[in-house]
Amino acid sequence: MEAHQPVAERPLPPIQQIAITVLVLIVIGGIYTAAHLPRHVPQGPTITLLVAAGVLLGVNIVLLARIEHFAWQAFRLVAGWVLVAYLVIAGMLEYVFVYDNTSGTQLVILSLMLAVFALDIPLLLGFSVARFQDPA
Amino acid sequence: MASIAEPTPAALSTSRPKVTIVPVQGLPIVAVVIVGLVVAIATNSTWALDFYHVAGGGLWTAIDLFLGLVLGPIMGTMSIPSRIELSSRLMPKLLLIMPTIVTMTLGSGFQLARTLGKLSASYPQHGWLVASYIVVGVMAVIALGLLEPANIAVLFELRKPEPNGARIQRLMKVFIYTAGITGLMQVATLVIMTKIATS
Numbered sequence: 001m002e003a004h005q006p007v008a009e010r011p012l013p014p015i016q017q018i019a020i021t022v023l024v025l026i027v028i029g030g031i032y033t034a035a036h037l038p039r040h041v042p043q044g045p046t047i048t049l050l051v052a053a054g055v056l057l058g059v060n061i062v063l064l065a066r067i068e069h070f071a072w073q074a075f076r077l078v079a080g081w082v083l084v085a086y087l088v089i090a091g092m093l094e095y096v097f098v099y100d101n102t103s104g105t106q107l108v109i110l111s112l113m114l115a116v117f118a119l120d121i122p123l124l125l126g127f128s129v130a131r132f133q134d135p136a
Numbered sequence: 137m138a139s140i141a142e143p144t145p146a147a148l149s150t151s152r153p154k155v156t157i158v159p160v161q162g163l164p165i166v167a168v169v170i171v172g173l174v175v176a177i178a179t180n181s182t183w184a185l186d187f188y189h190v191a192g193g194g195l196w197t198a199i200d201l202f203l204g205l206v207l208g209p210i211m212g213t214m215s216i217p218s219r220i221e222l223s224s225r226l227m228p229k230l231l232l233i234m235p236t237i238v239t240m241t242l243g244s245g246f247q248l249a250r251t252l253g254k255l256s257a258s259y260p261q262h263g264w265l266v267a268s269y270i271v272v273g274v275m276a277v278i279a280l281g282l283l284e285p286a287n288i289a290v291l292f293e294l295r296k297p298e299p300n301g302a303r304i305q306r307l308m309k310v311f312i313y314t315a316g317i318t319g320l321m322q323v324a325t326l327v328i329m330t331k332i333a334t335s
Contacts, residue, residue: 016281016285019281020277020281020282023276023277023280023281024277024281027273027276027277028273030269030273031266031269031270031273034246034255034266034269035266035269036257037250037255038250038255038256039256039257074292078288078292081158085235088170089235089239092170092173092174092239092243093243095174095177096177096243096246096247099177099178100247100250121280124280124281124285125284125285125288128285128286128288128289129285129288129289129292132289132292132293132300132303133292
């Protein structure tokens with residue numbers, strides 16, 4: 001049991017918490033948009049949520065990149081495959097938006113929200129696994 | 137909710153099955169389901185969309201309720217080797233099943249509501265529809281932010297030559313509690329969906 005303590009107990013930045021916050025912001029944006037469709041969606045709140053989520057995602061990537069002695073191999077393995085899966089899901093959602101005649105600024109906002117979502121989940125899952133793995 | 141006993145290294149090392157993260161043999165089934173969903177949306181077939189939404193929603197609700205309120209508490213009281221054996225066989229399957237049925241339920245549900253004109257704010261039950269978005273949103277955050285990371289981390293821990301028992305205990309506690317919460321939230325989904333369907 002002792003042999004595992006260095007990996008488990010070492011302090012790490014709040015990457016999981018920030019990733020969940022990004023997810024919450026994107027979900028709120030999605031609910032807000034869905035509640036207004038098919039009418040025009042007021043763009044102020046969605047752009048604010050998108051920008052906040054994007055900034056937090058950027059912060060999270062920087063925090064992650066600065067971790068020393070991290071199990072990057074495990075992170076890449078998990079995050080890579082999850083990214084493939086979520087690109088498929090995001091692609092399907094994008095298809096539905098276009099198919100349902102969403103266009104213009106609204107399509108750009110939704111696409112960017114999907115992009116943030118598709119990057120945030122792989123980062124979260126990759127980190128959740130790699131934090132408990134021994135660095136190679 | 138049931139308490140979770142502390143696993144010991146000895147208990148973890150006995151009769152531990154080989155752990156698979158993603159059951160590859162299930163991927164073709166997932167592909168068929170997803171292609172069917174795309175076809176249902178592309179053709180706007182009311183029957184196909186309704187089938188996907190009802191079948192997916194029924195499975196999603198039933199599995200969440202069963203995992204959260206029946207199997208979860210039972211797992212909490214099982215012996216450590218039994219729990220590990222069950223988890224190492226159940227969790228990889230859930231890794232394929234849950235995202236697939238969630239995608240088919242939500243994708244077909246939104247398109248169905250659009251096709252039937254129920255997305256409109258003038259729809260009398262629009263408030264209930266928005267309530268369903270909120271419930272699904274909360275469940276998505278719990279599932280993607282807490283449940284799924286714990287699920288995958290347990291699987292990777294179980295693949296180690298010497299798994300950390302305390303860590304598995306912590307992660308499984310997260311899994312069991314979050315499965316319980318999403319199970320309870322599915323009751324709200326049942327209320328909302330039956331309200332929409334009958335009005």
